Amino acid sequence: MLSGQLYDCGDPELLELWHRAKDLVRDYNRADSGNLAEKERILDALLGGRGRNLWITPPFFVDYGCHIYLGDNCEINMNCVFLDDNRIVIGKNALIAPCVQIYTAFHPAHPADRFGPPGEDGSFSFCRTLTAPVTIGDNVWIGGGAVIMPGVTIGDNVVIGAGSVVTKDIPSDTVAFGNPCRVVRENRPAEADKEELP
Numbered sequence: 001m002l003s004g005q006l007y008d009c010g011d012p013e014l015l016e017l018w019h020r021a022k023d024l025v026r027d028y029n030r031a032d033s034g035n036l037a038e039k040e041r042i043l044d045a046l047l048g049g050r051g052r053n054l055w056i057t058p059p060f061f062v063d064y065g066c067h068i069y070l071g072d073n074c075e076i077n078m079n080c081v082f083l084d085d086n087r088i089v090i091g092k093n094a095l096i097a098p099c100v101q102i103y104t105a106f107h108p109a110h111p112a113d114r115f116g117p118p119g120e121d122g123s124f125s126f127c128r129t130l131t132a133p134v135t136i137g138d139n140v141w142i143g144g145g146a147v148i149m150p151g152v153t154i155g156d157n158v159v160i161g162a163g164s165v166v167t168k169d170i171p172s173d174t175v176a177f178g179n180p181c182r183v184v185r186e187n188r189p190a191e192a193d194k195e196e197l198p
Helices: 012-030 036-046 111-115 190-196
Strands: 060-062 068-070 080-083 088-090 101-103 128-131 134-136 174-177 182-186
Touching: 012 036, 012 060, 111 128
Parallel strands: 060 080, 068 088, 080 101, 088 134
Antiparallel strands: 174 182
16 A cells, blocks of 8 residues: 555454544544643654644544654644555644645545456446655645645645645745645745845
């Protein structure tokens, strides 16, 4: 799965990991809002790795959890979906707005490649899947409802506009938005703009 080769989502080892993650996410989403110690305990068990000062507002949804790595000072708002069938690596100081979706999984386009031949009783097995990792740099703000597609790398100091669908890499120090997401300008401190005024 992590190598990006075609794999079976119904593999028993993967299903065990998947069910474990779903139980941990259920517990996180149902934990008392002020019970920070319990939330920290669950995140330590769920995530592959995390820095200091992580804040995730429930509900939060993952596939496996153990392939998600977050840097220091990250904030993830409510209703975010991280399908971590491959690695999702997010740097420090990230702001992830509500309803952001990060996908690492995708399927073959042709149904015969997705499912293979039907069984003797006409049933289909789990669909076959491919993956590609997502990497997000430091100091990135991803606006509400944005979708990050498999294999995308987003550089440092980037803003992704709300509702964007990010299908290709976004370079550092830029503001990008749209469907498909495109760079619209450099991302510079407000003071830099003031210095250019006549």
